Amino acid sequence: MDAPHVMADRSTDWHALADCVLDGHRITVEEGLDILRSPDVELLDLLAATYRIRRRYHGHKVHLYFLKNAKSGLCPEDCGYCSQSIISDAPIQRYALLNETKLMEGAARAVESQARTYCIVASGRGPSDREVGHIASTVKKIKDEYGLHICCCLGLLTPDQAQTLKAAGVDRINHNLNSSRGFYEKICSTHTYEDRINTLKTCRDAGLELCSGLIVGMGETDRDLVDVAFELRDLAVHSTPVNFLHAIDGTPLGDVRELTPRECLRALCLFRMANPQAELRVSGGREVNLRSMQAMSLYAANSMFVSDYLTTKGQPAEDDFKMVEDLGFEIIIGDHEAHQEWKARNGGAPTVASCETNGCGG
């Protein structure tokens, strides 16, 4: 991102822009850049205006996601930000696709963590048909036992693979664009932006919901962020995870500077304004980049991961629950009996709302 402005020579009426967005206005490139380049002194006004949009479409609800790294490392691709790539020396665990027992254990932990969505993530360019078959049969069991909403992130998919996953009960596919079309070749050379777009379209054709987002802070320009926001808007993705680069030693981006919390918040405001009805998830790198301002991210975003990320630690789940409670927001959990049993065992979940009533469409 470009250097943050300390003061601007003009002031934007962020509430007027929010009014327009609530009336159906699609923000322009200039407005997107204005959001990212707005001065620190306007941050609260910008966030308050963005919150009005969040509140219209998502109320005070927070949708929690639980990640399971189902296959780690061993990836032949060269994505520069990723600790699991072939060019990474990062000291991570490397293992093949987990067996059914381990994936079911992950589902149980997702319920314990009050997550409504269980994300099964496998490293690699794309899965083999055998791997897709294994995940499909396991997802059927997870659905029966826990009723979790299931999102799979498995790399590039063929139409047959997407249909197999849909038939097994997978609700959604995550496949991040990660950055703009123009910047993409600077972070990956082993597959193209178009490959990623094609997988998203293939999954949509198979009837799967689309989850696609990005990583902020890889050296891209403000215009790159606006471009990817508009690309995701045009794809009408259901859900956008906004990650903030957590630079990992041993990866090509290991020494990229950290973002400021204010830059992160402005980026979230951009993605909410650009695609107001989509679920917006404050994602990886939340703790290290937003630091003491994590809670403020939920005035723009309406979901987050609970517990750990793929190869990095998140803050303890209890801290996430406390943050939501302190904001006066509510965690959405499912209506499946596994969730009800969890509530009964724990004397009722702290502040939860049924997914039937949240209007999230998820």
Ligand code: SF4
């Ligand atoms: S394809 Fe996925 S797992 Fe492989 S290097 Fe890229 S981001 Fe990492």
